[in-house]
Amino acid sequence: MNSAVETTPPRYAEAGHWGEGVRSDVHVAFEARDAGNVEISLESRVEPYYGSAILEQTRAVLDELGVKHARVAIHDEGALPFVIAARIEAAVRRAGSVLGKRSLPEPHPLPEPSEQDRVRRSALYLPGSEPKYYINASLYAPDAVILDLEDSVHRGEKDAARILVRNTLRAVNFGSCERMVRINQLPLGLEDLAVVVGESPDLILVPKVEEPEQVREVDRMIGEIKARHAMLRPIWIMPILESALGVENAFAIATASENVAALTIGLEDYTADLGVAKTAEGRESQYARARVVNAARAAGVPAIDSVFSEVADLDGLGRWAEASCAMGFEGMGCIHPSQIRVVHRAFQPGAFEIEQARKVVAAFEDAQNKGFAVVSLGSKMVDPPLVQRALKLVERAKAMGVIS
């Protein structure tokens, strides 16, 4: 192979998926040409309804990307416009025909900025290569969605997933869900940041963090991009500890930046690092999980548990989540919408607990009004930490929508 060939970008590239079993995605085959018009061929399941719209969109996207001469073959499986745009852009980029341009879909208005200490009982993972899961994700009312660029995306698909996730952040209505993105391990994750941060994700999950410097690196890069685009919305960071070293450094990592909003643990990689099997009881990770909870609390942020991978076993999930809540975790990841309700039930305070807390809060307010320093409930004095816990519990129950 001579060097001239190596430096010439490919003229032909593909992106996306089509065929039996594929839904809501599209496959784009792009061939750059030196002359002639843009020629588009289209095969689509929804041709009778959206055929002309897809052709029109394809022309518009290519135009924005600065493509003048090309042959494009589109096989569509009912992809929504933000997906079509992402797949076209990915194919054109792979063919080396994009000169620093992007094609962004119609924006959906941004939700309210996310608070650092908001409720994060459940975060639903959405694979970064599977657009069919995005549009209805918020209907299941997880506290957050995680657009995943890491483990659920094949190595060869990272570039396309990045563009898809960028378009998703921009165009999809996630309702009141916090919009999280899990980037790849550094340094690849920095390339992810460069593409997605401009669309204002609420939080970035950073995998395999072992040193506080890794958090600072992510924080710096986010800060730079925000400054460049004059973005004011906060973008929080949640480091994922997935190794023995990461767990050992938990406190330093949690305090590495003021933008760290929570600390979480990844048990698949952690148990692999330990060289032990991951079990349903989780005895092998007791120490690590307790350590993460403690470090997070010490740093003043909540700890979020890993995921429960047996999707069909909702009873097992319920037991895991209750134990996890009892350990001090405040939420966990979900890999199927059916897990969300079970997780919420486990992580939200029970009716009796709320009732007790409300009594304490009422007694506290009563004492405040009367100017008493001591809060008492009946004949019992209530210690200040108990009052604080009750106040926090009632506030959280309100945020969870359990009480009004």
Next chain:
Amino acid sequence: MSVTEHVELARNAAGRVVPTMVNGKPQTPFLGTGKYQPRGRKAAPAICSNKDYPDSGDKRVADLETALRNCGLRDGMVISNHHHLRDGDKVALMALEAAARIGVKDLVWFPSASFASQKSAIELMERGVIHHIEDSLNGPLGDYCTQGKMRGMGVLRSHGGRYQAIQDGEIHIDIAVLAAPTADSFGNADGSHGRSACGPLGFGLADSTYADRVIVVTDNLQPFPCVPWQIQGNNVDFVVEVESIGDPAKIVSGTTQITRSPDKLRIAELVAQFLQASGIMKNGFSFQAGAGGIALAFVESLKQLMKQDGVKARFVRGGSTKFLVELLEEGLTDYILDGQTFDLEGVKSMANDPRHVATSPFASYNYHGKGNFASLVDAVVLSATEVDLNFNANVVTRSDGRLLHGIGGWQNCLFAGCTILALPSFRNRIPGIVEEVTTMTGPGEMIDVVVTERGIAINPRRTDLFHAVIGSKLPIRPIEDIKTEVETICGKPTRPKLKDRPCAVVKWVDGTVLDTVWQAS
């Protein structure tokens, strides 16, 4: 004969343009629900005499071809079948192929439902053996019809409408060929026993009582008497024994699986919650749900709520599956009134439990009777391909005009106290809530609630239901709202251009013509 050229068209009471002549017979356009007054007397087969039948009661003949010859099969006759063996049925094609060997032409095939596995009927149409199909055109047969290739016009009827049409003499069956999982040589037949067991045989009732000639085909011949006799031997001319009447694996599914699609589960749950919140779910109530993914999940959700609230149903209507059987066995309903049985648990239950009752379209669905069961049901959960802003719904064609489904019991079920359509607001970018349905299968005045994953729309005519759910946490929204949201997501679809040539008609339950299926390609 080509009746689909130069048809006279008229606009009916639903505003739909329909042919006034179908396959050479004059039609009454839909006049509005409950507006058509039937006159005259019911049809009847010729009087027979025992002297023409063996005293031994043994009506067996060597094979189907002999039976058809003995029945006097000739060109242009109407041949009917029931569809209780569903996708596993071998008898319908066996009969049509035997007719082809005899050399007759231009038959009208009149099954109570057709299936994708019967697509070789297309070849019989190409060869001129079958002229056209009436009642139900599924999958490839529907496609063949809307491609404009069928010589006659398709006539789509509900299960109740089929009974009505036969009873009222709108269609006369010359020869009924009825599959029987168990039978005796007298012609008594039962569906709930035998290796090809399918549950009830109710869809063959009209055929057995109104056809000129009736042939029972079985792969499980028992000595007289075969009990229960769901088909009475007294109506049967010939009995044919064959190796196999169908593929048991496709007649009933081994175990019905519930959907894992989160969207469908959410819709199912919302439907159940609606029944609870509206107070429809109360002691002594009744409901019916089909066997689609959402319907099955709905039964599971409702069961949880019934247990939670300590509510028991008086009866539920099948198509039954193990989920209904569990309700019966756990004491959550007194009866299952079953029209067809979809899985092994259902078949077993019907065979063994007297509270699991076989019913027919006469009892359940026939609109020209002295009432039917469908209107006694408190709530029914149905599917649809499209529903429009006036709550009109389509269950037969896709939005591109391709005919893909029969009506089944769908139209008849609209008479329930509360009719709920449960469907995704869009499927693979194709909206389910549209400006105007492609084919009207049910008039909006009979559809009360539309449940999608994005919210619940109540028909404005049902102010009582609005009031009943006030204060609940259910996502009640105007149907226009859901449509607008879907169009924001998917874009506004263009309406496919259909040809102005009618390929099939949709009959209403009273035999009037509700809508036309136009040629699509």
